[in-house]
Amino acid sequence: MPSDARILIVDDHEDTLYALESALAPLGYRLGRATSGDEALKQVLRGQVGLLLLDVRMPGVSGLDVVRYMRRVEQTQHIPVVLLTGFGADLELSSTAFGLGVADLVMKPIDPWALRTKVRYLFDTHQRHLALQHEVRELRALVKDHTEAGEHPPRPALPHPDARVPTQRGQGAHTGELEQDRT
Template identity: 80%
Template sequence: MPDAKILIVDDHEDTLYALESALAPLGYQLGRATSGDEALKQVLRGQVGLLVLDVRMPRVSGLEVVRYMRRVEQTQHIPVILVTGFGPDHELTAAAFGLGVADLVMKPVDPWALRTKVRYLYDAHRARLALEQEIRELRALVKEHPGTTGTDEPAPAAALPHPDARVPPQRASEAHDGELEQDRT
């Protein structure tokens, strides 16, 4: 997902511009949407690695966008930062974190804090996707390798020596002598 973008969603043009200006120094590809419907369309098309999403928008709210995303396998793990200008709201906070939102940010947004959060979440998401791809590739190699069972299970471990095979067993008298030496010190 090298060209995955950060999608910024808000129904106010000035807020979109402010969020884009705050995130531009990161150097990531940025996209924009002015409604929840438009955001969902872009997310479902793929190539979105993170959403910075306004909570309260006409017709489809930010929470409704997240609810839908969490029900769809291809979008359920995309990190979301919700942005709200209505101050602390315990019900909103509980609903957001209950849906797996990564963070809830209050307006006016601190650009430094937002950049830090976005960088961490975006990079972690990309690393997770790369790891999942590597796992798929390794599973494919294991299935092709003649020493495997042909399933997702690895070959029986009987061919490998036990990790303790080279460690000689400790005699009871040696263990007792070691305890006595420790008692003398």
């Protein structure tokens, strides 16, 4: 996914949207907002969403309905989702949410420090995953092009088996040699 991916915050209460945006602003990520499940789905399907913070209970299309739909569509099924709820711990909600592959279920009021940590981890991990997928596709295309042209794909250069691998300071039997080299 390009670097212009954003975190989409979805809640039907304007004050909650503002509080979440304020909590996440120090991370420096692009933030988007939606006030309904329908609006969230439209933005997610347009692309460039790398993480969804989603209120569970909203009028019309609920947060769980949004997740159910996202998991059925190939382009959105792997976007990490953090569900937000103000109704306390609920075993049925937890079971349903995690069964749908939600990354986390967070109770309101939200601790900004904990939320930043979770968001940073989930967003960055998802971006790295997408970058690796892109690289794999490029490498497969390169191999396919070489194969169709009757060539063998280039092999990576490997060091000679007798090449000496440098040791790290304080590890292995060569520690004494490192100390001698410094004197």
